[in-house]
Every structure is written in structure tokens, then in C-alpha cells.
Amino acid sequence: MTKILLSLHVLAAIIAVGPVTVAASMFPPAARRVVAAVPAGAGAGTDPAAAGGAGDVGTVRLLHRICRVYAGLGIAVPVLGFATAAAMGVLGDAWLITSIALTAAAAGILIAFVLPRQEELLEQLTGREPVEHARTARLAMFTGLFNLLWATVTVLMIVRPGSTTGA
Template identity: 35%
Template sequence: MTSLLIAIHVLAAVLLMGPVMITVSAYQGQMMKAKDGDTKALGAATTLHRLTSQYGPLSAIVPVAGIAVFLTNLSAFGSEGRFHISILLAVIAWVILIAVIIPRQKKTLAALEGGDQVVDFAKEKKQLSMFSGIFNLLWIITALLMFV
């Protein structure tokens, strides 16, 4: 059972986290181009947000499967602090994605599409870049901890 859960955990990390890490990083550039009237960039920003908002919630499979692996073999994983830290970092990263990044992308995209909201795009670009960087860094540290 543990081997199956590890396989699900690793496959979910590769198939879900890779695309999400790329889309959260690429969105800001397309958002700024779209702000200046580039319709292709608006389409790209829309696609990047759609991918982030669809793959993002599914990426919860990664920490959930990690916790399941951890709990199925406590004798092997319970005494390893790196696994405790990895689970914590993965959950923090997921919360940042769901609570901060996706809503900010949604807000800026609505403004780009002619919504009523007034958005300071320069500020949003900085904030989204910061949170995207933190999100990606947490996942990189988590991945490294799995192999140390």
C-alpha cells in the first residue's frame, strides 16, 4: 500500500505541481502586457489563470498523498523530521496558492476584462511575483527534503 501511495504522491507532484509552478510565475508578465492593450497577452493571462485555478485545487493531492504515506508507515517516516517539515511546507504552499495567488489573479483578470474594479497593476505584479516566488521556493525546498 505504501508503494502505491508513494507513486500517487510522486506522479501528482510531477503532473500537477510542475504546471502550477510555471503558470503562477508566468501570469504577471502576461498581465502587464494585457494591461497595455495586448489582446494576445490577455488570452495568455486568461489561460494561465484557468490552468492555475483548475490545477491548483487538484494539487492538494500532493500533500494529502504525502500525509497518507507518512501515516501508513509511521515507523519509517515518523522519526524523520524532514518529512514533518515537508508536509508543513507543502500545506503552507497550497494555502498561499488557494488563499492568495488564485484570488489575486482572478481580481486582476476581471479588471483586465473590463470589470468595475480599479487595480494598481504595478502593485499587483509585485505582490503576485512575491507570492509566486514564495510558493515555488516552498515546493523546491519540499522536493529537496524528499531526497536528502
């Protein structure tokens, strides 16, 4: 049963978290391309779609939807992770507790900072409002932190420092 749970946990991580990390990383540059598509001096009310950025607005919208949907699917990762850890008898191991804390931090950053900022930028872009470069830069920073936390969790799951499970 442990091998099945571990396989499902790893598959869930790849299928759910992978798309979020990639799409979230692509979102700020895609939003910047929409902003750059509006000609200089065109004014705050200039439609990015009319200025040649229609495809990019659609791309930004799609990237946000991917992040939102796969973030919801990502709930399966810690659920399966807890089941796997219980089956392996490692719930009290330091590497696992650290991984749980980092996973919670990554989820918090995604829910509190990444997704809301994506929504705000998308509303500004579709509402023909000006977007400050600093807003996309902050979103990129939070996205990078989210991705760094997931990369750290992945390393901890593989290396498992101090583990006695034979890794």
C-alpha cells in the first residue's frame, strides 16, 4: 500500500504543482508583454487588445486559470503525503515536519499573494487600466518564492536528511 500511496503522491505533485509553478512563472512576463503592446503615449484608457496585445491578454487569462484550477487540485498532494507518511511511519521525522511547514508556507504564498495579484493584474489589463512595472515585479518575486519553497520541499522529499527509511 505504501508504494501505491507514494506513487499517487508523486503523480499528484507532478500533475498539480508542476503546472502551477510553470504557469505562475510565465504570468508576470506575459502581463508585461500586454503592457508593452500599448504604444507609448497612448493613454491610460487604451485597449491593450486594440494595440496588438489581444493574444497576450488571452494568454494572461489562461495562465491565471491554470494557476487557480491546479492550485485546487494541489490539495491532493499533502493529503496523499500525509497518508504516505503515516503508512511509512515517518510522521514525526524532522525532514517531514520541515517539508510540511514549507508546503504550508508555499500554499499560503500562492493563496495570499500570487493568485490575488494575478487577478488584480488581469482586471487591470482587461479593464484598460495602466499597470505599473513594480506590480508585475512583486508578483514575480512572490512567484519565485513559491517556486523556491516547492523546490526545497522536493529536495527534502528525495534526500530526507536523518531518515532511517533507506533513502
